[in-house]
Amino acid sequence: MTPSITALRKALARPAVWVSLIWLIGISVACAMASVLAPIDPLEQDLSNTFSGPSALHWLGSDELGRDIYSRLLHGGGGLLLTALIPVGVSLLLAVPGGLLAGYLSGRVDAAATFVVDILFALPGLVVVLAIAAVSDNNLVVMAVAFGVLTSGAIFRVVRTATAAARELPYVDAALVSRLSRLRILARHILPNVTGPLIVQAIVHYSGTFLFLTSLSFLGLGFSPETPSWGQMTLNAAQNLDQHPWLMVPVGFALTATVLALNLVGNALLEAVSGHRRPSQLPDPRRPVPDEPADAVVPPAPASVLTVDRLHVCYPGQDGSDRAVVRDVGFQLQRGEVFGLVGESGSGKTTTALSILGLVPPPGRVTSGRVLLHGEDLLRLNEAQLRKVRGSRIGLVAQEPMAALDPSFTVGSQLGEMICLHRRVRRREARQIALSLLTRVGLPDPAAVARRYPHQLSGGIAQRVAIALALSGEPDVLVADEPTAALDVTVQAEIIDLLLHLREESALTLLLVTHDLGVVADICDRVAVMSDGRLIEEGTTEAVLLSPAQEYTRTLVAATPRLPVDAGEERSWA
Amino acid sequence: MRTPLLDVKDLGVEYRSGWRSSPTKAVDDVSLTVGHGEIVGLVGESGSGKSTVGRAILGLTAPARGTIHLGGQDITNRHAADRRDLSTGLQVVFQDPYASLNPACTIGRTLGEPLEVHGKLSAADARTRIEELLTRVGLPADAIDRYPSAFSGGQRQRIAIARAISSDPALVICDEPTSALDVITQARMLDLMSDLSRERGTAMLFIAHNLAVVAAIAQRVVVLYRGRIMETGTTQDVLCRPLHPYTQALIASSPVADPLRQRKRRAARKQADPVAGSEGRAGATPQGCPFAPRCPHATSTCRIQRPAVTLVDGRTVACHLFTADNPTPEGANA
Known part of the structure; x- marks a missing residue:
């Protein structure tokens, strides 16, 4: 299907x-x-029985x-x-070929067709149809056809946009490269993308036409007074x-x-x-408190900043039963440590990281386990309490820096707002702190960056700003979810340098979620490998990457493409 | 010497953002060749123009300058749809395994597409051929009647590869074919692609941002930066003894999965001349070297004069450190 x-x-x-x-x-x-x-x-x-109201007769x-x-x-x-079908049919007949051609050929054909449609949109439909009613001797079919021509613009626009979008699809390019004729590409690859929106638009159009014709008959036009x-x-x-x-x-x-x-x-x-329909991405504030593990009394290791204990996260499956995406996951982060959580897509690594912050996207939910931050169980906090933890005690750096930044505010104002929120300082003071934060994340001209909008930033600078935002509440734990996956390698190296520098400077504890074993080798002290929702191996980075105990980890390490030893390396090894 | 299968000379591609704005050079003076049955890696970061080079060769983007010859025929200004008479087959594998297969077509229909053009095969023969192809790329033959939604990303990419090789093309342009895949899937895909290339003598232009991936599959490498070629040579030469400061920076920045080796590489990178931040791009001038603002060896010449492409030991480098009479300057490898 x-x-x-x-x-x-x-x-x-x-x-x-x-x-x-x-x-x-x-x-x-x-x-x-x-x-x-x-x-x-x-x-x-029946003049003897007017206005009778409902009766048996x-x-x-x-x-x-x-x-x-x-x-x-x-x-x-x-x-x-x-009759309402007539204008819809006329519109479709005109607009579908027109829209397909304009969208597919673009350029001048598109410009000309769009110009004509713009004129159609500018014409007052009712007035034109009334004029036509006068000259056509109140001929309903002529009026319906005219209305169809006048309103064909909406369908044209839908078809044209869908066609132009479909033209950019890789499978259309692949068909072009396979030297399929344009007509065949149009029919097989582009039309199916257009039919969906087209059917919708046709139904909406039909509903509008139906109402319009009713108005005409209300005015006594088109329909004979006898019928x-x-x-x-x-x-x-x-x-x-x-x-x-x-x-x-x-x-x-x-x-x-x-x-x-x-x-x-x-x-x-x-x-x-x-x-x-997109479900709400906000966590449910009424989410049930997860079950505590049976022997919850076991205290975390004293030096541990963050402890994840027997965490289970479930998503409702299609048949109604729960599908566990994180199963029995536990690990501990020591102060000032960089802890890597690696795995392939779907391994549950990101879900694990998000559940620490109470941000598992619905309908997923934590069903049992504990997340202890300095001994306090975050899973048992309510939404208001969690809000105080997020940002000020645990910061989050996401993969896509642009997603963390609001496009309609300058960097300075976003950063200032976060600082005011977390540190309860005046605006002027917040501005000073913002500038010093931007300096701290390695931006040479913080004042200039603070004045810019997110779209004016390159990927690397945007990620530095996102890190500054995460640090604005002075958290001592930073959760970084694939912080460099969207960046070029040279920029990635700089962001990793920055994270290491922050760790040294302020004993920041870092939970790094990544799929890249190279990044793990570069930055992590310890690493946990996840597969299919389970934590299958944990240890120091050296132990896990150089002598993996599990078959899966061995496969993962072996599959990572390796660079040949280069001359620069040889010299430094000597 | 045999003429190369693909010969791209001085290719330039420009984009215009508006009617009056001056065009942006996405690709500038790029020359490269791919021999029969050879796999050439085209490496660059985002914005380097590597995909644009591929699209120009495929006839999906019109070049502004330069020539492209495939199998001796000039295909420079011929749109992909106007290449029906071409004797040398050209195919493509794209990055996105989800968008590169039509969700409304069965796998059989998608794979049959490149065969339709030839029109010689009967429906039954085409079906047998497609089933063979599916088996060859490691999928069950009954996949033929299913829709793309029934397959994972890795399986879809196998289907895309099967489509690319179904008409036995001489050259396949692979545009980041593995970067949307998990590492284990990626490793299997790379193996499959090298095997297919060897078995069928299919040449590939393998476009990627990941040096290690290119190292695993390509015999030669072309390094692109901001639309220009920085360095070309055999994979061994370029990755083990990079000459261009940009290639060196690229290699030094790529982390390896061995913590002990990576620690030494990190120390070596720190020790080397600090490369100016990747953001210092403002200083790049159109007439100078695009890497000059970030280059630790940059001189005033680099900013005002475009470095000539120099041949050094059978490889080319576009850098002022290398001139015809001074092929190995001091400190170039620092």
């Missing part, structure tokens, strides 16, 4: 969506079979001429629902709203429910197309 079908199934499983679908199908079928389901002639007047009551509302509702919907239509019924109801409000209920409900259902289905499809 292709992933898009899976996503579609998920979207359709939501109650609001299937109720909407049932309504849409139901109303379409009912309108199509109106003569069977509503045998009373919608035009038959008139299920939804009768109107000012005694006509059956139920019958008028069913007979009046079909024309609208069908019933929902717009005309709304007009009648509006005229009698003071005395007979019931009249508005059936048609109002039918209209609102239909448009709402169309939009709900459109939105659900949009979510299915653009990926899953």
Whole structure:
């Protein structure tokens, strides 16, 4: 099954969506079979029985001429629902080839097509259609086609954007390199990327068109006054709203429910197309307190700054049962030590590090274990208490420095804010501290860096600033999650130098999460190897990397590509 | 000497960010060759233009200057889609194992694509061929009817390699094919690629940022920095006896997984002339050496004059420390 079908199934499983679908199908079928389901002639007047209200004869009551509302509702919907397909069809016919060509060819074709669409957007749709109604002798089909042309811009833009984005995909490049014809690439590789957003846009468009046509019939345009239509019924109801409000209920409900259902289905499809609904990344403040290990009384080693004890982290699996991603992990960090946590992707190393800070992304949760910082169990703190620990006692350096920085504030103001928060000092003082922090992370011109916005920083400087941010609360433990993975090697070497310098300068304890055994060899005193959620080996860096006890560690070390010994090394070895 | 399979001469690629802004030179005067069946590593940091060189060869980016010859035919200004008559096959493996396979196509369909162009194979023959390919890259033959979502990153990259070799191309451009993979997967992938290259005589241009990865697979190395070639030579020469100060800095900065050796390398790096911070890029002038602002050996000449490409012991270096009559200056290896 292709992933898009899976996503579609998920979207359709939501109650609001299937109720909407049932309504849409139901109303379409009912309108199509109106003569069977509503045998009373919608035009038959009964002046002795006007405004009757719901009764056995008139299920939804009768109107000012005694006509059956139920019958008028069913007979009046079909024309609208069908006619609304015309503008959508016209729009699709114009906009899909246009959007595909403009998006794929770009350049001048794109500029010209976009110009035309911009003009279409500038035209007032209703006014143009009213003018067309006047010259076309109130011909509904002509008006619907004109409306379709006028509103084709929205679909054009969606198709064009999706096409232009798909054109950049590596598999499209690969198909080009395989010398597939452009037409085939367009049909096979680009169109599937466009269909999702296109279907969504078409449904949204249909819902808008349906409402527009209802407005036209409300104004008495397009639909002949003899045939019933929902717009005309709304007009009648509006005229009698003071005395007979019931009249508005059936048609109002039918209209609102239909448009709402169309939009709900459109939105659900949009979510299915653009990926899953993103769950909140914030940890749940009401998270349950994890179980304590059975013999929790065992005290940590006295010199240990941070102790992780029998930690278990679970994620709910697809079948509802919990899937453990961290199992029985324990280690201790001594003061001033650099401790490496290595493993491949999915080994649970990052989850372990994040659970120390209470930041396991939901729906994951720590199910049992202890995280002791100077003897205090962080897992048993509430969110408010944890907030005081984060930043001021444990700092976090993330892999992507730009993610740690807010793009809309200068470095100086972000740093100043953090310092004010953690150290309770005045702004001017905070500014001084910020500058000294920037100097401390090795930036030669701190005042200039403080004035810059994150996008003006190179990767290396941004990571230095992120480290300064992590240090702003004067933590004595720093958790660094792949702090150099996004950087070039020459910049990585400088950041590692900086971390080592900070450790020497202020006895900072460092938990370094990394996949790179080279970085481990360069900086770590001790290292723990994780695989499949378990900590499989722990020891001094020399012991683990040079004489690994476990088969997995041996494979990992052997798989790490090695540099041949270079001349510079040979000389220093001699 | 046989003409090389791929011959890139003085390649220049420019990007324009706006109508009026002056173009940025992503690739500047790059010349390189790849011989038949040879694996050449193209190494550089981010922004070095290494991927752009690959895209220009593939016909996905138009070059501003220079020529590209493949198998003797000029392919310089021919877009990838206009190369149907080319006699020498060219294929590609990209970095991202997720984006490089169409999620809506079965593996069989994806792998069959390069075969379709030739159009000689019957559907049954093509299927047999694809199943053989899948087995060769270490995947079950029944993968043919499945979708990419059923496979892990490493398996997808094997599929991408199978697609690249399915039409028996003479040259495969590999753009960081292993950098999204875990080390164990990476090691297996590198083995597979060298084996395939040896078995089928497929040449590869292996683009990577990791020197050690290139050392594991390439016979020759080209080192790129900010769009220009710094140094070329055999892998052994360039990695064991780097001549260019940039190559030296690159090697010294790459940590090795042996703590004892790494400790000595760290001490040696500290002892060597401190290379100005990587951020001191402001001083680079378009007419000088791009590495001059960070180079411990830089002189005023380096900032105003572009170093000529010098041939030293069968390898090339673009550095003022090396001139035709002074191929081994004092202190160049410090």
